Amino acid sequence: MDFSSYFPIWNQLTSDQQNKLSSGAVLRSVSKDTIIHNGSANCTGLLLVRSGQLRAYILSDEGREITIYRLFEGDICLLSASCIIRSIQFDITICAEKDSQFWVIPADTYRQIMEESTAAANYTNEIMASRFSEVMWLMEQVMWKSFDKRLASFLLEEAAVEGSDSLKITHEVIANHLGSAREVVTRMLRYFQSEHMVTLSRGTVTLSDRKKLEQLSHS
Secondary structure (H helix, E strand, C coil): CCHHHHCCCHHHCCHHHHHHHHHHCEEEEECCCCEEEECCCCCCCEEEEEECCEEEEEECCCCCEEEEEEECCCCEECHHHCCCCCCCCCCCEEEECCCEEEEEECHHHHHHHHHHCHHHHHHHHHHHHHHHHHHHHHHHHHHHCCHHHHHHHHHHHHHHHHCCCEEECCHHHHHHHHCCCHHHHHHHHHHHHHCCCEEEECCEEEECCHHHHHHHHHC
């Protein structure tokens, strides 16, 4: 499918606006672990995912990562075009979690269309509201939910994303997603294993008892 099939409000734009978008958008292919955008000062442009999986995260002064949200096929990222949204006061990094393809829409092109089109402006506001909700949910999880519950929720979410109970993921990667230390993740996973909720092997976490994990995540 081409660019128009992936852009959600394509049919609500004028032909001139459609031409500007399609001619300005550049399709990129990147391999897993590629850093696509790094820092609010770097206005990469909007990202529209064609295939693969991207991860947006923030980095603490101590170098600890925490995932804000992920981007899948058909998702669009505005925070990589921070020059459009002047009120953004934090640096965000976006990397590829899998081999991915995405279109980069120049910020100036999108800003012009957003100023001309009510549909584009409304769509942009909806995306920002959705991302804000995700960040607020994350803050609630970090502040009020114990780490064992957060880890159980993450493992269940990861299994849903991958479509498998056998997750090829390291303790370090899990720690980066959850904004924790690898040692903390390792200790908790070992506890989960002792409770027969997961089985651990090198580079793999297998969900052994979904019901127990679900009960823990919702307790």
